[in-house]
Amino acid sequence: MTITTQTDTAHKVINMTTKSEETVIETKQLCREFGQGDTLVKALSDANITIERGEFTAIIGPSGSGKSTLLQLIGGLDNPSSGDVFLDKKNISHMTGTELSDFRRDHIGFIFQAYNLIPVLSARENIEYIMLLQGVSASERKKRVDMLMHAVGLEGLGDRRPAELSGGQQQRVAVARAMVSKPSIILADEPTANLDSKTGADLLDMMKDLNEQQNMTFVFSTHDPKIMERARRIIRLVDGCVVDDERKA
């Protein structure tokens, strides 16, 4: 794996070797700027990142360092000012809105900080939602939802609306929703930020197990030391620049 970072004052190249051979995420000279003229803010500068399949990666950095921006660009939720994002060798930067929607639906799972479930749908319906968009058969939907409800420990709570669930339970539903379409990448923005430490740790253990069992690629943005402890790889951002990339043994 090669990580190249550029800042206005310095260039730093970190060369690392990984065992995996299949690149899932690759960004090239990725930049995102907001505003213009005197108010121009560079949220992300020339980020070149490659992430292999099955990695459990944490993106860390202080507030405003560009973590969320990077995840948004990787997830196709925002358009880069320049540069490209390749997911499984496909350049998503040039996809149309509909192509991108379908790509996200079929290949990326999202877990958000504030749970962000659809309040008018039950837990089961929230998990089922993406499969309905995909046109998965009713029997297959039921099978997958039952399996995931069991996996995240929410059996018997399927008919509850999000407002009737605790924060931890809601985030478990969000994890199940992210995984139900069998995506190859799961992007998570501070998934434990709104959870107490025990619930957060349980959730992380659950995701770690899924990562190991299913070989799904997890990318987190986080401040949470517990995630950093569990991550096999930590990418550090400062002022929109990748300044460090550490892979644990």
Added chain:
Amino acid sequence: MTNSMQPPIKLHNQQGSAQSSLISRLAKRSIFRNTRRTLLTVLLISCSLVAILFTDAFVRGMVTTMVKISTQTFLGEGQIHQVGFRAANDIDLYIKDTDALYQQLNNIEEIQAYAPRILTGAMTSSSENVASAMVYGVDALKEAQVSKLKLAMTQGDYLSNVDGEILLGEQLADLLEVNLGDRLVVTVSEAHGGELSQALFRVSGLFSFNERTMDIGMAFINLSQGQKLLNIKGVHEVALRLQHLTQAEDKQLPFWQALNNEQLETLSWQELVPQLSSMLAMTQYSTLIVSLIMYILVCLGLINTMFMSIFERHTEFGILLAIGTRAKQLFYQIMLEGFFIGLLSVTVGLILAWGVCYWGSIVGIDYSELEMSGLTLNEPIYLVIDAATFFYMAIATIVVTLIACLYPAFHAARLQPSFAMRKTL
């Protein structure tokens, strides 16, 4: 679970219906997320629909009432005159061959009844006073089948084909200071030369059409005596009562052509009182104007409501877009929410409107003594419910609701997921 980017298991033939069902479910549940706001919006649209339908029913009722008052009181739905009579108001221009005309009228299916009349300006003199009046000589029996003269009698007796009978409007009687049985001299100019002709009458009855100009300016005598007084053997006017009012509007009906020739001029009530038909035509625009104003208000109210709802759900829409909902599907969801609100509003509006209009059609709205275009509304206006209008306005309301939702739906569909979710992912 798979770990590669292989397509999910799909059943394409089920995809459309499953997605439609999902969008429909989301839309239905979303409109009741803020029940109070939805109900207020429904109330706004329903009340607008009620106002539109009430206005329409009221205008229809008013038109019906005014036409009824105008035609049934005395005018008739049509009138036959000798050509030139109406333009010159010349008593010498009268219909001479009345027998042939009556026979022709008897054979016309569309004509339910007719009433021959002579009419002339006259000076009426009592022992106390003198007044000018329009004196009509009428066939008592036939007149009762066409006009409301017999029904308008307030005192005394209706005409009975006996010479010397005269019916006076109440206000004319007051002016002349006469009562039932009092003597009255009527002076007219004879036809063919204009010699003065006088006859003595006894007031046999008083009438009131509840119409000032008629009650102070009209007197009725028997047709035969009127003909003698004017020295004519025909009639000036034949008022027609048709089977249906609509036949007066349909000038393509053969009898209109048959009764218009070199000698006779036959006109419908619209032609006899064009100012009334013009006024009624303009009145019908009021429904259109009220509809436009109401629908503009509905649009603004609904756009406001939908935007409030959308702004509250920005994050949610961001999530939906992020997890693979297409912009088009989000657009349909918002449109469907608008459709459901419209459907609910129309249902409530139609029920309320029917209740109000039905009540108005039974009880009527009293506008007595109000004068419009020279016509006194001497009976209540009964609302007229038109089922077709209810149907079309219901459709129009739903269409307007959908139009009002277009802008908010486009706004939601064009949201950038990252912007919509702001500081979440």
